[in-house]
Amino acid sequence: MAPVSLIFSSILSFFLLVSPALSTNSEGNALHALRSRFKDPTNVLQSWDPTLVNPCTWFHVSCDANNHVIRLDLGNSNISGTLGPELGQLQHLQYLELYRNDIGGKIPKELGNLKNLVSLDLYENRFEGEIPKSFAKLKSLRFLRLNNNKLTGSIPRELTTLSDLKVFDVSNNNLCGTIPVDGPFASFPMESFENNRLNGPELLGLVPYDFGC
Numbered sequence: 001m002a003p004v005s006l007i008f009s010s011i012l013s014f015f016l017l018v019s020p021a022l023s024t025n026s027e028g029n030a031l032h033a034l035r036s037r038f039k040d041p042t043n044v045l046q047s048w049d050p051t052l053v054n055p056c057t058w059f060h061v062s063c064d065a066n067n068h069v070i071r072l073d074l075g076n077s078n079i080s081g082t083l084g085p086e087l088g089q090l091q092h093l094q095y096l097e098l099y100r101n102d103i104g105g106k107i108p109k110e111l112g113n114l115k116n117l118v119s120l121d122l123y124e125n126r127f128e129g130e131i132p133k134s135f136a137k138l139k140s141l142r143f144l145r146l147n148n149n150k151l152t153g154s155i156p157r158e159l160t161t162l163s164d165l166k167v168f169d170v171s172n173n174n175l176c177g178t179i180p181v182d183g184p185f186a187s188f189p190m191e192s193f194e195n196n197r198l199n200g201p202e203l204l205g206l207v208p209y210d211f212g213c
Contacts, residue, residue, distance in 0.1 A: 038081040068092035088113040176213035
């Protein structure tokens, strides 16, 4: 009969070997859950095999040197469906490119957990509901393009704290209220807001920011 210490050592060695793979594959699990929400008539996601140790060999997925997913490129891919909260598990993601598809439903608030995100391109889809206030946690965000969707509600004032934001476009939606004027919003062109139900730039202290909603 093997000594208890030997058995314990063997079990510990097993978990040390397995746990890194499990940790890395959590990103693969999140992406596979995303795939299950999509209709993919042209098989763009055919290489997304959940049995692999990590998703770094999948088409349209880019990883860093540590095999963490940093980029998802599915723009103009003829996919439809919805997004889910599992995307918030991609903690190292820097670029989320889902533009020019037929994706609908609400934008998950869990995207606000992607603290390394630099670019979020969801334009030309069928997203509805409000812009998540959780986007205010994306302190590295530089590009936020949500134009040509079916978004409603007001522009969250929390987004004025995103000091690195360089491009912001919500044109061609159904947004209401007024346009923020603080922080980076002071430099965005009016074209970024056109074809909504917005009432023009916010008049601080005169009308509430959600005036007209």
